[in-house]
Amino acid sequence: MTGEGAILEMIRTLRGNKNLLRSRRFGNNRTSYSQELSKKKLVFKKATPEQLAEIRNRLRRKNSKNRILLRIVMIISLMLTFLGWIWLQSHYSIRLFN
Numbered sequence: 386m387t388g389e390g391a392i393l394e395m396i397r398t399l400r401g402n403k404n405l406l407r408s409r410r411f412g413n414n415r416t417s418y419s420q421e422l423s424k425k426k427l428v429f430k431k432a433t434p435e436q437l438a439e440i441r442n443r444l445r446r447k448n449s450k451n452r453i454l455l456r457i458v459m460i461i462s463l464m465l466t467f468l469g470w471i472w473l474q475s476h477y478s479i480r481l482f483n
Contacts, residue, residue: 432440
């Protein structure tokens with residue numbers, strides 16, 4: 386059968402990882418890590434209404450530019466598709482619609 390060596394290696398790796406989890410040394414690190422996480426408190430900054438208005442205006446300008454760019458790309462792709470369709474009809478004498 387093929388793959389026996391890979392399967393045995395996978396089983397050995399899983400056993401080794403399980404033994405690491407059960408070991409005392411790793412367990413202490415895990416609890417100390419969770420204790421450090423519980424000590425840290427997240428502090429969020431408060432934004433003034435002026436800052437919020439500035440952020441809102443910046444996002445609106447960015448979205449408007451993205452919308453314009455999307456429309457330009459769509460128009461160009463539609464034009465290229467239409468020109469490709471015309472070229473196919475004239476070059477290969479293919480009539481897609483009667």
